[in-house]
Amino acid sequence: MAVSTTTVPGANLDPSDADQQVITSVLAGDRDAFSVLIHRYSDPLYRHALGMTGSPDVAEDILQQSFIKAYHHLAEVRGRFDAWLFRIVANGCKDWLKNIRRTHVSYEEDDQPSSYATPDEDLDRSELRIDLDRALATLNASLREAFVMKHVEGRSYEEMSDMLGTTVGALKMRVHRAREALHAILEEKYA
């Protein structure tokens, strides 16, 4: 069977092979090909960063630094590019959480506008958004990461295990612990 050719790097290929084709193009000097990778992965990574930080501006900053870091270190990719890139973003989020807590700036004091509130939505839902953000902010980074990956990103435990290099059982435990903690905070108002 003839293999079709295309001018778009990585089109019509398995995602992992497609990424490798784009990476090869970038490393060969086609800087603009990197935009294919940004388009391909920005949405799930943005959701992760936003879920972890609660701030659109911080999420954007982490994504920007992560893509720059990935670009600089592109030649070092081994294995799946998407998992490698995810780990860069995930580590950026953890570093931000660590630093913001170390400097005693609480989540509530970060006066970034909520990315979730829109004027035409009812008060209850707006309140839930704020309360959920505040409840998430009480979780440590690993519990929050597990909850966001499971519930916001909709990943399976197996997929989470592949991406984080942690066992399914341990991740399930983290998600359950996160739910317990969130439940304790939210139950009085919403149960």
Place this chain on the structure above:
Amino acid sequence: MTDMTPDPLRSEQERTRRPDAGVAPTIAPRPETATDTDAAALSGHPAPVVQQWLDGESTEAEARRTAPQDVALWAKVQGETERRGRMVTPAPVLERLMAAIPDTEPKGDGVMDKVKKLFGK
């Protein structure tokens, strides 16, 4: 701002981990065990059957029969988390991400290895 160390796969936390690091109190994970049975044996709320429902291992109807208040809460939370899961990168953010890519070429270390790996030579 995220630092630009040579090892992009390690977080600052992993690189500088200290047992007495001065961070604000958070809900820390209790010791983890690696079996699903242990995870399912957690007590408290949400009820175990609700945890199972949220993990796709039980039905909402079954969970609601056992713990209707827990289900009411988690149905609301799920509505919100699912909405967040549909979010996409705002177009201006995407444009700024593109614009931020350096004009310089990526570091060349390992390029030949990669080419050899790809083409088997």
